[in-house]
Amino acid sequence: MTIETSDPVLVQPGVPLLEVEDLHVEFHTRDGVAKAVNGVSYKVHPGETLAVLGESGSGKSVTAQAVMGILDMPPARIPRGAIKFQGRDLLKMSNEERRKLRGQRMAMIFQDSLSALNPVYSVGFQLGEMFRVHRGMSRKDAKAKAVELMDLVKIPAARTRVNDYPHQFSGGMRQRIMIAMALALEPDLIIADEPTTALDVTVQAQVMGLLAELQREFHMGLILITHDLGVVADVADNIVVMYAGRIVERAPVHAIYRQPGHPYTKGLLASIPRLDLKGQDLYAIKGLPPNLMRIPSGCAFNPRCPYARDVCTTELPAAVPLGTGRESACHFAQAVLEGEVAADVH
Amino acid sequence: MSTEPVLRVENLVKHFPLTRGVLIQKKIGAVRAVDGVSFDLQPGETLGLVGESGCGKSTVAKLLMNLERVSAGRIVFKGQDITHASGSALKAVRRNIQMVFQDPYTSLNPRMTVGDIIGEPYDIHPEVAPKGDRRKKVQDLLDVVGLNPEHINRYPHQFSGGQRQRIGIARGLALNPEVIICDEPVSALDVSVQAQVINLMERLQGEFGLSYIFIAHDLSVVRHISDRVAVMYLGKIVEVGTEDQIYEHPTHPYTQALLSAVPVPDPEGRETRERIILTGDVPSPANPPSGCRFRTRCWKAQDICAKEEPLLEVRAGLGDTAHASACHFAEVMEIVHTTN
Known part of the structure; x- marks a missing residue:
């Protein structure tokens, strides 16, 4: 009835599983070039859960799609950057080589399971496909494997339900089938893009608990993409916060909730409804997320930032180190961290 | 609270028939979406309605708006039974009970300007605003919800999600209603924008003395805004109490x-x-x-x-x-x- 989460995995020495280096992704549209990702770097180690936190349009999903190699190019283009998986640059590989990695070494869990699963094939067929295509198994063996997987993700009566179609399952069960499919070939890296956003909280707790349990069991690296500060606090080891295609802050999970080092993170945390602020106005970050075709000069957050000074509109802030495994891309990172409150926060 | 409730719901039931057959439809059962729900809403109060998808909370909203006909039970607005109101009586009731929808993208007509969207209620209830007055009234409403009154001729696609939800709220306010039913008003918005809209709704409640029925699945948001909370499961209220009773005890x-x-x-x-x-x-x-x-x-x-x-x-x-x-x-x- 209860689940426990393990101690956070800290950044370890040794070869990271995944290294994204200075990645840029842009979309060429009729109206101009949308710069979705503007120099993102992060690492994921085996067994680590890295949460990528951001709002819609922050580039968190596009980065993940670039890692998986499922961006439509065109309109997308990767003008710069490297994505090293177990030391090899994915961007220099042929499509054939990348296809072999997908599913086998890295897999993705999508938000909307109803559109991610094919409605005209049974779930057993779709699960078994992993084994038939990648492992050359017979239909019969593949189906047996599918039943095993459905058992693993705790679908009741897996043997009788293996021939059911996606619409015959509830949202939570479909999401578990997506997890089963991602885990089928025991990959080293799982990317989960808002895996529980479409689910109710009680089912969300089931699914996240399952994912955490299986991740521990198979010692996989997990990239969890989400906008939910609650889910992140529950399962992440390390966090990167994205805004307008850039990483504005990175930190181990405990540190960032205790003491955010970037005004955007601080604003997000402050805008969560809290008990002691009942009856008062919530802190609201003013303004709107930027249009990716017209990202503000200097720091992209400057028009919404209570700390902004002149330098913020002219100079792109570099990442300021803030202690072990922490950095913040803000000209006033140290002041933000130390809780120096600018005029109109709170 | 001895005052007369602004809205009282007694034993509300809504069953959707399940039928078989194309020409000769035979009733083979019913989806019991709402199955005996009762509550009061006091003037100036916010009642939070929480529960998971399929628990019937949105059906309750539709029944209150008379968008769906009740199967059984009573809805009383300020002492007047409005359960089976129709025609002009229904029109009068709807002036006082308005709704703000979840999805600010589909609930605004993309071919109408913001001015027409917010002013449309005045076409149905011309007594609230005489023709010559309307533009001014709509601009006032835009100002009240924190939008630029000069944007009255813009179209919905020229606004962001949060701004669109403000337009939806302005439309809800147009007829000076007493009750606003908010069905997941912030769940489609980005986290950093949610707080802005919640603050706006709280401010408007104080300013106009509104009562809210606030339907949401985000329990922390419901706690922040509600005075009382009702928890629904499979068409029934399983627990109801003050915000503190529900969340702390x-x-x-x-x-x-x-x-x-x-x-x-x-x-x-x-x-x-x-x-x-x-x-x-x-x-x-x-x-x-x-x-x-x-x-x-x-x-x-x-x-x-x-x-x-x-x-x-x-x-x-x-x-x-x-x-x-x-x-x-x-x-x-x-x-x-x-x-x-």
């Missing part, structure tokens, strides 16, 4: 499970946090379990739960935080669910 196992499932935005102590994980899924409302509807997922369930339906009532022995709960074994359980 929940007595129904479903409420406890729901609260404990909400991820806490604070990693401290997560290694030792106890959490109730419900097994299985919500049963089909076409064929709800006998007795207590939650018993199939409940860890406290015993024989009596299958036989006897627990009533929503205040039970003895629960101390000074006692409030109505529909469980045979109601008892307080503290749930760590939010930061302090």
Whole structure:
């Protein structure tokens, strides 16, 4: 009835599983070039859960799609950057080589399971496909494997339900089938893009608990993409916060909730409804997320930032180190961290 | 609270028939979306309605708006029975009960300007604003909800999600209603924009003396804005009480499970946090379990739960935080669910 989460995995020495280096992704549209990702770097180690936190349009999903190699190019283009998986640059590989990695070494869990699963094939067929295509198994063996997987993700009566179609399952069960499919070939890296956003909280707790349990069991690296500060606090080891295609802050999970080092993170945390602020106005970050075709000069957050000074509109802030495994891309990172409150926060 | 409630709902029932056959339709059952829901809404109060998808909370909203006809039960607005209102009587009622929808993208007509969208209620109720006055009124409303009055001729696509939700709220305010039913008003918005809209709604409530029915699945948002909260499960209210009673002293196992499932935005102590994980899924409302509807997922369930339906009532022995709960074994359980 209860689940426990393990101690956070800290950044370890040794070869990271995944290294994204200075990645840029842009979309060429009729109206101009949308710069979705503007120099993102992060690492994921085996067994680590890295949460990528951001709002819609922050580039968190596009980065993940670039890692998986499922961006439509065109309109997308990767003008710069490297994505090293177990030391090899994915961007220099042929499509054939990348296809072999997908599913086998890295897999993705999508938000909307109803559109991610094919409605005209049974779930057993779709699960078994992993084994038939990648492992050359017979239909019969593949189906047996599918039943095993459905058992693993705790679908009741897996043997009788293996021939059911996606619409015959509830949202939570479909999401578990997506997890089963991602885990089928025991990959080293799982990317989960808002895996529980479409689910109710009680089912969300089931699914996240399952994912955490299986991740521990198979010692996989997990990239969890989400906008939910609650889910992140529950399962992440390390966090990167994205805004307008850039990483504005990175930190181990405990540190960032205790003491955010970037005004955007601080604003997000402050805008969560809290008990002691009942009856008062919530802190609201003013303004709107930027249009990716017209990202503000200097720091992209400057028009919404209570700390902004002149330098913020002219100079792109570099990442300021803030202690072990922490950095913040803000000209006033140290002041933000130390809780120096600018005029109109709170 | 001895004042007369602005809205009273008694034993509201909505069954959607399930039929078989194309030409000759035979009724083979019913989806019992709402099955005996009662509550009061006091003037100036916010009643939060929470529950998972399929629990009937949005159907309740539609019934209150008379967008769906009730199967049984009564809806009373300021002493007047409006359950079966139609024609001009219904028109008069709707002036006083307005709705703000979840999705600011589909609830605004893309071919109408913002001015036309917000001003449309005046076409139906010309007595509220004489023709010559309307433009001014709409501009005032835009100003009230924090939008630029000069943008009156723009189209919805020229606004962001948060701004569109403000337009929806302005439309809801146009006829000076007394009750606004908000069906998931912030769940489609980005986190950094949600707080802006919640603050706006709270400000407007004070300014115009509005009563809100606030439907949402985000329990922390509901707690922030609500005075009282009703928890729904499979078409019934399982527990109702003040915000503090529900969140600090929940007595129904479903409420406890729901609260404990909400991820806490604070990693401290997560290694030792106890959490109730419900097994299985919500049963089909076409064929709800006998007795207590939650018993199939409940860890406290015993024989009596299958036989006897627990009533929503205040039970003895629960101390000074006692409030109505529909469980045979109601008892307080503290749930760590939010930061302090």
